Amino acid sequence: MKVGVIRFPGSNCDRDVYHALELAGGEPEYVWWNQKDLSNLDAAVIPGGFSYGDYLRAGAIAAITPVIDGIKSLVAEEKPVLGICNGAQILAEVGLVPGVFTVNENPKFNCQWTQLKVKTTRTPFTSLYHKDQIIKMPVAHAEGRYVNEDLELLHDQDQIVLQFEGENPNGSMEAITGVCDETGLICAVMPHPERASDMILGSDDGLNFFKGIINF
């Protein structure tokens, strides 16, 4: 299973994601932002960071780079794509997942462990959890507050992937912090599964996100 790890100037979770994919038994490969042809890949992960310095809006500039054409081709071939943190913001900016991740309610960079509820197991990334399972993963962002004018549609189409359990640290609508497209193959999550992929980090609850890709 060849999984692309997409890199932009300012990405900083790329090596962590690469390592987590290796831990999960996958074959990761770095992909630079200007690469258009991703046809050799079976899946892709867009890791976190501060692509293009978060200028304009987090993810806005990465969203118009050539590699996004490659991502769209993967999507057309029904291959899974996961965006984490800045990667989630990028997928929302492109419009591949509904809604937007914007400035936190308390407008500061917020870095902490969170308890999360897995709301759907129909995505490859959450297929190894059970519905409503509580998992522990950290968040680290200033622009993570989820906003969407049509939450009803999200519920109807089973597109909510993760919700904060207990504290809602960024003021997201309905505490939503992970969503997917209608097919479930494109998934955007603000918490960092790669930072919870090994007990040495304090939790390995996130490893199943990567195992789920490899099992797909």
Add this chain to the structure above:
Amino acid sequence: MRYDVQVKISLKKGMLNPEASTIERALALLGYEVQDTDTIDIIKFVLDEDTEEKAREEVDDMCQRLLCNPVIHDYEIEINPQED
């Protein structure tokens, strides 16, 4: 023709603006009691185009494709021909 362009980007009415409410609270710390604080981003540039209409069309396209996120933003375009 050469045009001075200004794009004013604001959050849609009713959207939470944490930056504005933080500024309002900070002003209150200094003893200034104000209401309805808002923040607006202004992006300025110079654009060469045949007509003002074409320039407006092109800037509108820029707003839709990059400068704004239509999910949360409203925008206003101001175009002024440069004087020789």
